[in-house]
Amino acid sequence: MWKTVLRRILIMIPQLIILSLLVFFLAKMMPGDPFSGHINPNTDPKQLAALKQAAGLNDPFYIQYFRWIGNIFHGDFGTSYIQHVPVISLIADRAVNTFWLSLLTTILTYAIAIPLGIAAGRYQDQWQDQAVQIFTYFTLAVPGFVFYILGLWLFGFVLGWFPISGSVSANAAGVWGVIGSRFYHMILPAILYSLITTTSIVQYLRTGIVDNKVEDYVRTARSKGVPEDVVFHKHILRNSLLPIAASLGTTITRLLSGSMIIESVFSYPGMGKLFLDSISQRDYTTLTALILIFGILTLLGNLLSDIIMSIIDPRIRIK
Secondary structure, X not given: OHHHHHHHHHHHHHHHHHHHHHHHHHHHOOOOOOOHHHOOOOOOHHHHHHHHHHHOOOOOHHHHHHHHHHHHHOOOOOEOOOOOOEHHHHHHHHHHHHHHHHHHHHHHHHHHHHHHHHHHHHOOOOHHHHHHHHHHHHHXXXXXXXXXXXXXXXXXXXXXXXXXXXXXXXXXXXXXXXXXXXXXXXXXHHXXXXXXXXXXXXXXXXXXXXXXXXXXXXXXXXXXXXXHHHHHHHHHHHHHOHHHHHOHHHHHHHHHOOOHHHHXXXXXXXXXXXXXXXXXXXXXXXXXXXXXXXXXXXXXXXXXXXXXXXXXXXXXXOO
């Protein structure tokens, strides 16, 4: 197990190098620069040139790249051109919000998806299955941003049950007050986000259950007189959950990366919203750091999925 993990980590090293090169040079190819937003009729061109020179933007690309990588190894992602604070502290503040939102969303996603997938697969073509299929078709048909806006309008503006922006109320006092306020701000976007993300898990689980029902080992168990509940839970369901377990790592990392749409709709100060703000403001230092972090999270998510698969099914060996 540990040899396999070490081998996978070593394989990730060239992947990270290629990722860093792509991130850096693609960011540099974006139109404009971080100081473009400061241009107005009264702007002194010499002052802008001096700012670019001080920031090292006039250096050759390879020098800028190696300087950027060297600073990252020292824990320095640079300083935000827009907010004028260290990028690492800016991301850390947003990562906390995204982490708690992702954790709640992950819990709700699997709490909703697994029962629905079991009901649809076990009662194939019955009313339970048809009801679940209607739900999945609806979540697939409605664009995510439309679903989020409708939820915000109904439960935030019309009914006023939940806040419509932010992560913590300004008047929250004490540890429990802050925790309660944070949960209160997260619950609506987490529910809406989880309803969208459950669709693929429900479909995977239902398909797995339907396919495993007709396998030879299931017929053998039934022919031996094994009770149907035991056949379902011990054989059919257990094997059908393997693809769900395999997707756990990538699901977690995808949620940790933040949802740009849900965070933008709810003005939730997470990593997804910070990413969009960095693009619109041409904040290259923050943008490159975020893309690199998202890429690392994706690689770690794939590694986590492989480890989970090897643990729950000894027959599977990671190559």
